[in-house]
Structure formats: C-alpha cells, structure tokens
Amino acid sequence: MYAGTKMIAVITRETRLEGLKQRWGTASQADFLLEAAFDHEVERRRKARSAKGLAVSEDDFSMIATSASELTDHAAYEEEDETYRKSLRTLMQELDVEVPVREVDRRYLPNFDFDRCLAVVVIGQDGLVANVAKYVGNLPVIGVNPDPARYDGVLLPFQVSEARAAVLRTIKQKARIEKVTLAEVNTITGQRMLAFNDFFIGCRTHASARYTLEAGSVREPQSSSGVLISTGSGATGWMSSVFNMAAGVSRFVTGKEVPRLTLARDDRKLMWAVREPFTSRHSSAEQVMGLVNDQEELVIGSQMPTNGVIFSDGIEDDYLEFNSGNIATFTVSQQRARLVVG
Structure with missing residues (x-):
C-alpha cells in the first residue's frame, strides 16, 4: 500500500529504572541503593525530630516512612518501566502500516537523518516532544502518551490505541497540524541552536554570568545568574518561576500581585528575563x-572567560x-514545530 515511501521514526527515551541500571551497573545494585536511601532518609527525619525534642510515636514513624518511600519507591520505578515497555510494544504493533518503522533513542537525535522520514512518532513525556521538535525540520510530530495515569500529556494528544489512525492521517496529509513558534540563536562562531521552550544563557557553575545585553538600541553590561529566553510554549514552564518569584516578593513588600505576561504557542514573539541581576561599578x-x-533580535555578548x-x-x-x-x-x-493534534 505504501511501498517505496520513507520510514516512520519512533522516538523513545530511557525510563528512570533504566537510568538507574545504567548508572549503577545492575538491577540488584540499583535496588540496594534505593533501599539504602530509604533507610537513610527515615533515620535522618527521625533524628531531625529528636533534635527538636519531639518524641517519635509509631504514627509519626509511619508518616516518616511513607514520605521517604515516595522518594525511593522502587516499585513505582518498576511499574513505570513496565507500563512504558508495554506501551512501546503495543505501539510498534499498531504502526504496522506497510511503512518501515525505526526506533530511535533520544540520545541519537542530533545525529539522526530525519530527511529519510515520512513522520515522527514520540512516545514519552512532554519534554521529549519538545526536544524532538528541534531536530525534525518540517516533519509532523505525533505525540503519544504511554502512561496517561502518570503524565498530563499537554504535548501528547494521542493514546497508544489512537496512534495508528493519527499516523495514517499524517501520511495522507489529512491530519490537523498546530504550528508552534521556536526560538533560534546564532553565534559569530557559526553555531546555531533552536529552542522549543526556552534558552538559558549563563555560567555552567554557580558563578555569576558576565555579559552585555542589547535590546533594541540599548546596550547594557550585566552580571546575573543568567538570562532566560522563552517561547510561548515555555511561558508556563521555567519562565513561570520568574513570575512566581516576582509575585512572592511583591506580596511580601507591597501586598499586591504582579501581573503575569503570557504568550500562546503560536505567538511570533519571545519573552526574556534576567535572573537575579546584580548592580555594581561594572554592571547595571x-x-x-x-x-x-x-x-527583532536580542543580542548578548559573553564576558565569561570560561564555563x-x-x-x-x-x-x-x-x-x-x-x-x-x-x-x-x-x-x-x-522554522516552526509542526505538531499533529487531530
């Protein structure tokens, strides 16, 4: 039916359990470390209460153990891993539409040749869709939610059972597409990068970032913990924390709220904010x-010798x-991201 067409790429990511296994070598070692972390957290919380002169009753101990288990619950890791693997197996079966299907781990996105693809299916969290969208050019991206009970799936409109129909509509160019604004940076060294949600500009360490910032015709030397540049998609993410901080400070100082600036995902504009700006003889x-x-453009010149x-x-x-x-x-x-939404 579709002989001779290009492939469909299915983008996957490691689960938290797989990440633990890769970090510690074996499943048993990962189990041991999670159990040790649980014991350590229970004892730490018990000592903290005792240091304040608070007796630890059985009910208190049970509450402490419950809180600790939420941080180190191996069963939750295993359940999440099994659900994801089952969803992926089902998805691969659903995508038997006489077009070659290639599974691609997210680690290989920067080097994968998407020119060979007809469509891209992402199965994972919202962040994986955002990451994939930067690399695929004008290809439509189909977000599939592997675990609706765990993930809100703002960028994952399709269940696994709906993926086949979504892919067929996409191949036939009958799918409903949402075009999403991306941010772009180009440097004088010839480097280019895209952002679905946001850019961060700063220092790799906790040292202050030194740079010049030029917006419009105004150029200013600054020192801060970094600059955040957000698209409409990222306005409810990292950028929202800037407004949370500003709102908290305003409530404490004046008792008033700070209005929040929002952008839609297709708005052709970016929002930027300087984090914790510091004033001195050399910075304002x-x-x-x-x-x-x-x-328009925002121009930033680095004054950071390293990092x-x-x-x-x-x-x-x-x-x-x-x-x-x-x-x-x-x-x-x-360039815009093209998300399949129907």
Missing part, C-alpha cells in the same frame, strides 16, 4: 525583562560554548 540592571517580536554556555529546553549536556568574545543573536525562528 535597567533592562531585566522584555519581548522579542518577529524580525559560559547556552543550552535549550533544560538539556544541559547539549550546549554551545559561550565564552569571552562570542556574541549570540536570539530571534523568533523561521
């Missing part, structure tokens, strides 16, 4: 928040070096 804080409209970085969507391992002398220009990208 006149420009701490603003918008970048379509065809300066730019990364997107919280993926710290996939970063651009941003050290002294490098200049980065942030814009609304002409």
